[in-house]
Amino acid sequence: MFLRRSIVVAALALAACGDNTRAIEPATPDGPRPPDAPSQPDAAPPLPAGSTLTFGVLETTDLHTNVRAYDYFKLAEDKSIGLERTATLIAQARAELPNSVLVDNGDTIQGTVLADYQALIAPVGCDQPLAIYKVMNALGYDVAGIGNHEFNYGLGYLAQVTHTAFDVTGVNTSGAVACKGPTFPQVLSNVFSKKTDQPIFAPDAIVTRTVRVTTPDGQQRDATLKVGFLAFAPPAIVTWDKRWLDGVVYTKGVQETAPALVADLRARGADLVIAIIHGGLDNKPYAPELENQGWYLAQVPGIDAVLLGHSHQVFPNAASTAPQFNLPMVDKALGSVAGVPAVMANFWGQHLGVMAMHLTWDGTAWTHDPAATIVEARPIATTCKTGQPLACTTGTWATGATCPFATACTGLADKAKVYVDADPSVAPLVETEHQGTITYVKTPIGTTDFAMTTYLADVGEVGAIQIVNQAQAAYVAAYVQQNLPQYAALPVLSVSAPFKSGFQGGNDYTSVAAGGVAINNAADLYLYANTVYAVKVTGADLKAWLETAALRFAQIDPTKTTDQPLINPGFPGYNFDVVTDPDLSYEIDITQPLPPMGQPASGRIKNLTWKGQPISPTQEFIVATNNYRASGGGGFPGLDGSKTIYAAPDTNRDVLIAYIKAHPSLTRAANGAARSWHFTRVETAGNVVFSSAPAALAAAQASSIAGISQLAADDGSGKGLALYAIDLAP
Secondary structure, three states: OEEOOOHHHHHHHHHHHHHOOEEEEEOEOOEOOOOOOOOOOOOOOOOOOOOEEEEEEEEEOOOOOOOOOEEOOOOEEOOOOOHHHHHHHHHHHHHHOOOEEEEEOOOOOOOOHHHHHHHHHOOOOOOOOOHHHHHHHHHOOOEEEOOHHHHOOOHHHHHHHOOOOOOEOOEOOHHHHHOOOOOOOEEOOOEEEOOOOOEOOEOEEEEEEEEEEEOOOOOEEEEEEEEEEEEEOOOOHHHHOHHHHOOOEEEOOHHHHHHHHHHHHHHOOOOEEEEEEOOOOOOOOOOOOOOOOHHHHOOOOOOOEEEEOOOOOEEOOOOOOOHHHHOOOEEOOOOEEOOEEEEEEOOOOOEEEEEEEEEEEOOOOEEEOHHHOEEEEEEOEEEOOOOOOOOOOOOOOOOOOOOOOOOOOOOOOOOOEEEEOOOOOOHHHHHHHHHHHHHHHOOEEEEEOOOEEOOOHHHOOOOOOHHHHHHHHHHHHHHHHHHOHHHOOOOEEEEEOOOOEOOOOOOOEOEEOOEEEEHHHHHHHOOOOOEEEEEEEEHHHHHHHHHHHHHHEOOOOOOOOOOEEOEOOOOOHHHOOEEOOOOEEEEEOOOOOOOOOOOOOOOOEEEEEEOOEEOOOOOEEEEEEEHHHHOOOOOOOOOOOOOEEEEEEEEHHHHHHHHHHHOOEEOHHHHOOOOOEEEOOOOOOOOEEEEEOOOHHHHHHHHOOOOEEEEEOOOOOOOOOEEEEEOOOO
8 A cells, every 4th residue: 555645745845846946055175255145034124033934954865876666686666765755755845844955965876786887887978967866856956965985986987977076186077067967066075185185075055045934923924044064974985995085085074174164154154054974973082084973073063953874774763772873962762963953864765854943033143943953754664553553753743744654554454564655757767777777687697506695694604695705716816826926826715795684674685596697686696886806814814804704793691591682783794704615614603792892803713724724823815805895894903905915996796797607507516505604503591583584494494504493474673574593502
């Protein structure tokens, strides 16, 4: 059952856009603009003191080119994601809050096969905007920040698709300004050209709106509101995308950049200052390179609201157990950080962040009452609950409008999922790119006699990991033999991770069925647009690497009789690096404690051997991995770029595709059974439990993973996951 939207709502949204005119004034990299005229409205007589305004700030974040509600890996609709569904919430929010701005937080142009298709396979021309920008232009975005994944395809591509000329060393982007791209300003305050010491994007922008206000006598009047924006990307981009950015740009932290920008925006007449940060919250001691600086940014005086992103979470959310939302000065129920309203709208278009800010004109300036601001993360889907009133979010729908799901569950079973309809105007805008991507991903490259899944990657199943490792190892070994003779005698290992491991729910697993293998299956096996890197490590380095990967697991107390979770929720699956080599063997002892935050892991990796012999601390190996890991991504000890011996130009996915084409008949015995690690055996008094897809039990039987039992067909999370136990007994 779907929520049906009427033409009236769309008309209201269009009318709201028409009444909510804007003028955009970005700063220039050459310095601040001179002060503007005060923002007191031009209309006579002057606006009386005590006039009020409810102003909406709408946020999307981490869209990752999920334009359509579609899964290019499975070649099927996926109603749980997509900007085309978020667009329906945008229209409704604009109807409720006609005085509003629409903002994107970043990580916009990368993340799906559609994104890779436009960047790498059939590169978009200068005369066409990216598919995601086509839709954002049509939806009338007002401003956008820049995330870390914007840099994945290089500065030349980023310059073209954002029609921004970067004055940087080694990349000629002078023609980019003539290219098609976003019709809204893009802001980035903390990334600077090493050549010029100036920001590569405009460091801030002011959007001027004509708004409708209420005077003390209840009359409606037009007034002017100037909204200033500044934006921050994670400083770690210089290591995560080292191949593009090293020696070309540098970053600063929020404490070094935000105060002066806020002061300048105020001096130029900004009535509100909104900070966009592609990052979450972290109260570790401040350092300019801290990845998630939102907690510190909210404490910069003069900022009225903070738009968060990057960590793919929902905020506010009173029920959240995420450590970042349980820090001091963070109100996860009302949505504020250090008293400043803040929102994070999840990822892939699953939510729309909505702030309803209360402003009062005091006769000379607009004042903002943070305590009166209502903050929500509105979902595109909800779960029906038999016998209970249906709530949209943990808060209240901002302006008291009827929850769009209020009657949607009538007649449906308990725990049924209900989705808003997709905005019908979106799909036609990107139909050509969408169909081109589908045609591309259907290209056959081989066959497999077994299902390659990550359903049980956390307990040792390697069906979707070994083929990636084989491709990477073969690629690196061939290069070393031909070009690096000084390393030719060293063993070449490879690591890969289960990139899709259930974070999103029961559909968030790699799953390639037995039969034909096509490009979309390779994209499912290797999710990201990384490039192959090779590092030279010692046995001690390798052990530290595996120790860090073992943080994926919680500590198990064998004497506990109650259920204990296997997985450490603070450690993502994409950092669980796994070796799949018949000559390497190791155990993971999950009875050993997790180390203190920030301390190196130790004590979980046991019996680490190579060809049956213990690996010595000085023994040398080459490890094939990706640019993210080799350059410091994930915080693995010693992996900071200094150990890299080969930075390949080819993506891991292209290397995988080429390998499968060269070895087109994949079998379980040859390509999906080389498990290098096991849990240290231990008798436990209670169950050790984990969640996975409903099909995981069948996968365990097919792959001979012993000791797996299903405890419940539904783990209660509402994400389409089942609950399993693993028997660790000897």
